[in-house]
Amino acid sequence: MNPLVLSDVGTYQDSLGNNIVPYYFPFTGTPADNTGTQELYYITVDSAGGVRQFVRVAWPPNASQDVNPDELIGFDNFIPNGQFLSHNDIVSATEPPVSVSDGKDFQAIAQGGWSFARSTGGSSVFTNSFTRITTGIAGLNDFPRYAFNFQCTTFNTNDQIRDLQISWYDVNKFSSGDPIGSQDYTFFFAAESRDANTYTFDIRLIQNYGTGGTPSATTDTSVGTVQISPGYSYYSINIPAFPDTTGKTLGTNNDDYVALSLRGPSSTWNIQATDFVLVQGNVALTSFPVESNADMLTRSVAGWMPTPAADGNDLYLPLVLTPSGMTFDHSIVGTIVGKLTNVAENNELLCDGSSYDADGYSAIGIPYSRLFSKLFSGVTNGTLFGGGVNYVNVYESTGLTNQLIFATNKGTAPQTAPADGAVPTGFTFGLAANPSPVGSLAYRAFSNSIGLVTATSLYTAASALAPSAGTSGMTVIDFVYFGTTGTFKVIQIQALTAAALAAGGVNPGLYFLYSSAGTNYYFWFQIGTEADPAVGGRTGIKCKLTATMSAEDVGAVIAAVMSSEQIDAITVTGVPPAGSYFLFQANSTTYTPWYQVAGLPATAPAVTNPIKVILDGTETSTQVAGKTQSAVNSEFFAVPDLRGMFLRGNDASGIVDIDFGNRWSYYAETAGASVGTFQASQLISHFHNIPASTGAASAPPASVVSSTTVPGTPAGTNLNGGTENRPINMTVNWFIKY
Numbered sequence: 001m002n003p004l005v006l007s008d009v010g011t012y013q014d015s016l017g018n019n020i021v022p023y024y025f026p027f028t029g030t031p032a033d034n035t036g037t038q039e040l041y042y043i044t045v046d047s048a049g050g051v052r053q054f055v056r057v058a059w060p061p062n063a064s065q066d067v068n069p070d071e072l073i074g075f076d077n078f079i080p081n082g083q084f085l086s087h088n089d090i091v092s093a094t095e096p097p098v099s100v101s102d103g104k105d106f107q108a109i110a111q112g113g114w115s116f117a118r119s120t121g122g123s124s125v126f127t128n129s130f131t132r133i134t135t136g137i138a139g140l141n142d143f144p145r146y147a148f149n150f151q152c153t154t155f156n157t158n159d160q161i162r163d164l165q166i167s168w169y170d171v172n173k174f175s176s177g178d179p180i181g182s183q184d185y186t187f188f189f190a191a192e193s194r195d196a197n198t199y200t201f202d203i204r205l206i207q208n209y210g211t212g213g214t215p216s217a218t219t220d221t222s223v224g225t226v227q228i229s230p231g232y233s234y235y236s237i238n239i240p241a242f243p244d245t246t247g248k249t250l251g252t253n254n255d256d257y258v259a260l261s262l263r264g265p266s267s268t269w270n271i272q273a274t275d276f277v278l279v280q281g282n283v284a285l286t287s288f289p290v291e292s293n294a295d296m297l298t299r300s301v302a303g304w305m306p307t308p309a310a311d312g313n314d315l316y317l318p319l320v321l322t323p324s325g326m327t328f329d330h331s332i333v334g335t336i337v338g339k340l341t342n343v344a345e346n347n348e349l350l351c352d353g354s355s356y357d358a359d360g361y362s363a364i365g366i367p368y369s370r371l372f373s374k375l376f377s378g379v380t381n382g383t384l385f386g387g388g389v390n391y392v393n394v395y396e397s398t399g400l401t402n403q404l405i406f407a408t409n410k411g412t413a414p415q416t417a418p419a420d421g422a423v424p425t426g427f428t429f430g431l432a433a434n435p436s437p438v439g440s441l442a443y444r445a446f447s448n449s450i451g452l453v454t455a456t457s458l459y460t461a462a463s464a465l466a467p468s469a470g471t472s473g474m475t476v477i478d479f480v481y482f483g484t485t486g487t488f489k490v491i492q493i494q495a496l497t498a499a500a501l502a503a504g505g506v507n508p509g510l511y512f513l514y515s516s517a518g519t520n521y522y523f524w525f526q527i528g529t530e531a532d533p534a535v536g537g538r539t540g541i542k543c544k545l546t547a548t549m550s551a552e553d554v555g556a557v558i559a560a561v562m563s564s565e566q567i568d569a570i571t572v573t574g575v576p577p578a579g580s581y582f583l584f585q586a587n588s589t590t591y592t593p594w595y596q597v598a599g600l601p602a603t604a605p606a607v608t609n610p611i612k613v614i615l616d617g618t619e620t621s622t623q624v625a626g627k628t629q630s631a632v633n634s635e636f637f638a639v640p641d642l643r644g645m646f647l648r649g650n651d652a653s654g655i656v657d658i659d660f661g662n663r664w665s666y667y668a669e670t671a672g673a674s675v676g677t678f679q680a681s682q683l684i685s686h687f688h689n690i691p692a693s694t695g696a697a698s699a700p701p702a703s704v705v706s707s708t709t710v711p712g713t714p715a716g717t718n719l720n721g722g723t724e725n726r727p728i729n730m731t732v733n734w735f736i737k738y
Helices: 293-302 369-375 551-562 621-633
Strands: 027-030 033-038 041-046 052-059 099-101 104-110 114-119 129-132 146-154 162-169 185-193 199-208 219-228 233-239 257-263 269-280 319-322 325-328 355-357 392-396 403-408 428-433 444-447 452-459 475-482 487-494 511-516 519-526 539-544 566-571 582-586 589-597 610-615 636-638 646-649 729-732
Touching: 146 162, 162 199, 162 269, 185 219, 199 269, 219 233, 293 325, 369 636, 392 551, 392 621, 403 551, 403 582, 403 621, 444 551, 452 551, 487 551, 519 551, 539 551, 551 566, 589 621, 610 621
Parallel strands: 519 539, 589 610, 646 729
Antiparallel strands: 027 033, 041 052, 099 104, 104 114, 114 162, 129 146, 146 269, 162 257, 185 233, 185 269, 199 219, 199 257, 319 325, 355 636, 392 403, 403 566, 428 539, 428 566, 444 452, 452 487, 475 487, 511 519, 582 589
């Protein structure tokens, strides 16, 4: 029949008013020569005035069956979770989780881009919830499982934003057509007022170009209004075209988005809504398109996961469910696990103290920067476990904040001291300390932010003398442990300031004593012009200090020199010229920090291993030093060496770990009461009884407290030990998953 008769809702009817399916001849060939190959039609329906009413594409889906056109509508519903099959029951405006952006508070109410958005700081009271629908409802032509109860019980005008919002990543997601403005869309949903009132809701189209994008302000435009009355009805808004984005600029974080919002009136309200649809074209929809649960879940829960990072940052990470949908679990990065295997697998690195290039990639494509970002501290401008044995650790002096202390971590040979390059920085370069002889001191020494040095070594007991403070005035404590493979020695030294260690004039320098690898040393300090104290029978180690060095600085220097590292000091004297640079060595490799000031120069100079330091030109000398320290310490990072270690819960309160202040660190500026710090083993303070002798009287051992020599009288050893029984350990914060 031609023309076709349409019902009041746009369906096809015959002369008796029955719904029919228009077939024409939906096959190639002719009725007399039917090929059996289906030929699909694209059908448009316009009003007498030429206004597009709706479209049927790829019609009919199967010419051999009778088909309900509303069930096989042929359109993509761009709203992935229009019936809230997956959602979050905690949707009250005062409940977490809430994120803040664009001056709005967002709360994820359902997976697939659904959120409740309100003005930050608003005081309206919202009571939002979900209702499970268990039966058919008059006015709904389908059976949604859930509906959203959107209610404002107290309204305040400060809440300019009060939206039920569906968002899509990518502000350019929906084309405006060719020519621009020719592609329209239909926004469709079912709703009812839950009381006797009728409420006017504004439909808003929101465009955000992301962090750093232009325009920087979010575009928020009304595309129509609906009046929601008692009893379920369907509401449809034609969007002539999504606004043209030509000439706009996206931000760099891929956080741009486009959204549609159902914005509440300037009053209290109480509605319920479900069956949300967005389709291409100006379409006269009569019901929610049929979608299976699998369709909704894959497009919302799983389909709402972020696009995997092209730089490899998401590789080998598990997917976890969040209130917004699935996402990659970056929280596991930096987690220490124990396994019954000798081989690191997938995204694992052995905790053996190895060093990694922070800008490099592993063999399976994971950027090491992913772990580096967890280990680097913007407070100390260094990594938790330092740069590794083949690089440097750079400290900012706490005694002179524009001075940097370079500790070269490889001690097998003297390194070339830092010096200005061909385009000089103008900084002051001076040797602070240099171990001599280099490479033979055999201690692994570390310090912390209070200047406590902990040095460990395997040594030969017969050739070593006990350490002592000598003339330094510092506290020196000796611990000795005997094992089946050797004797393990721990020395703790509480450093003093450089001023306290200055002997003055040409007086003999102050010193402390220790032994290592069969050699007995005196470790002496020169702050000005002090002379070598020349302690007899010992080998001298000269440690030159800057007069302004704090106890923390001195501790870092002592630890580095005892570990056969070379120490150099650089004093920053202001903002260096653009393109200037200096050089330093580590493990006989030259590195070149260079300065880009206010964007100039655009490229690095032709130097070996350039390290860019970015300045805006307004920095103080201290700020230049801090940015230099951060840049140099960001080149390489080490993982912890946990071989033979135990993990201990961090206890900065000292409730259990009462020695927490004596913990040491791979990076000297890390506080003792911090995760990733270490603690030497210890036995709790105790003494041993010596059984009473039944024989002749004899002198007790020299260590016996009692001076009695009466036969049969017990004696005891001197009190030995510390505050607790503990193994050598590293601190972690213990967490429990919930």
